[in-house]
Amino acid sequence: MTDRGSIQGRGWLRAMVGTTCVLLVAALGVRALQPQRVYGPSESEAALRLPEPLQFLLGGASLRVAELDEHVAESRRERWVKMRETVIDLDGCPRLGAWLDTAVGLEFEQLNAELVRGSSEEALAALTLLVALARRTEWDSGFLGGGEDAGRLGGLVAEWLIARSDGSLEDALLYEPALSAVVIYGRAMRTAYQAPTFGRDDAAYARARSTLERLVGITEQKRTNFGAAVQARYGRATSLLEGDGDFLLGFDQEARVSFKDLDGECEE
């Protein structure tokens, strides 16, 4: 005796079974779908001349900063060399705002503004100088406030980002430094926001919000191309931008990991 399959000859049943088979395979296959990857730019000639550009922003930057000399335009090279020596050798841990208000500080800001708008190498030199200054000055907040120093640091980083963030997506030399500049900006502005002993500095918060809206795009719908790159690198920090709470928290936390010594407390 046999129990021959009664499915044979019934098209509709075959179609359902066939569709089910396809769906079962799809159910297994879709689980492997990976999130879209964002790749950085390919290695450029400039990046090959200055490999590992992120090192210029890290603790050992002073060991490599002289490499940038030959890449700065001749017209401002002398001022650059003088300024980087001044910043690297800065003693006494002055408050950042107070130092910027000195004659040297004013010259620093002028040179920085020129470098930001120069070549890729000069933009890297500008950011290097800025981060070096942040390491050798105080900009953290104390019990009696002090958020304006952090706010000024944030302003200088924002200026750099506004000028170079979009171009960095195609520039292997500036890609990593630009992504890092965002978390440094978040760190500085959160320090400014939390500086008051009681209450918060809502003006700094609003300033940071509008800057990040422009650079990154707070909501997913308004995310910029640079924002997509930031999101791919610092996903959690970027997703926190949309949260109800402190939207700078994520970038601050990333900065604490990547730039542990960049906390506004200068050490001699």
Add this chain to the structure above:
Amino acid sequence: MLELPRHETRHAELHLALACLMIGLGGVLLGLQVDGNGDLVGTGYTALGVGALVALAASLVQASVGGKLPTDWVAGFSAACGFLGMSFCVAGVLAPGGSWMFFELLLLFWLLARRRSRSQPGGPEITGGTLVAMGLMLVFRLWITWQGSEHRWAVMSIELPIVSWLDAPWLDSVRTVNLGSFTPTELGFPPTGIDFPVSMTLWSAGFALAATGLWMRNRAARNHQDDRIHALIHTLPPGPAALVERLVPEEEWETLGLHGLPIRRIAKRLEALVAERMQRYQDVRSSILRSPLAELAAGDDFAGAVSRALVRGLPEETERSIER
């Protein structure tokens, strides 16, 4: 050679195919989530692997009761869909990682891999109670996913009175007490976060489809077995077929162990059952004829009522002879 008429098993097969289709569609939806960029991203294989492990344990334990394997490819296909459906459902409701997952896993093992009192020839089965428990687990998963999508990395946060009212940054770390914390990695979130409303809809619809498909498959698998037996009986001429169905009624087929047997063995078993029941009927009839039922049937008490019922159960001529 005995062939079953095709039309006899059509409805159960249709229900089985529909149930399997729902399981497949549910599996697809449970395998997807939408990330922060609005792109579809897979939910990964970790939870599915755990689900398959639970389904395997459930299949082995449940199969050990009857030890029957699928007898035709319809039943085989249905059993495979049941296994995959159970894997999809378990994977869909489990917390995606961390210690939560293992607590839920223990509970699901207990619920699904318990020994059943009857054999399940159609593969692993899920009871209604287990589906309710899995539904509650899905609610828990959706809750923690929602918490994560709002960047609250705990099952619950309780704000401390007084401290939480003060607007001072240095109190941030002690404003709330978090109960049951977890991480984005444990939740299996894509790097760009998760679009909770769309993902929740996908998972809820997927679970509803897969769970309904499993429940339908349980019933349809039993109906398919009944249809096979019915089709076999109706290979007899109409008179004997009706008699066999009266002697061995459909309600008893499963408890008599006819489900899941090959047709040849069902035929043998039916032959034995018909012979046994006819023999019993003859024995009862002989006993009645030897009993003083006519005297007892005259009374109005319990014995009289029972005797009259026994006499009424006999063929008419026998009944008249007893009454005489």
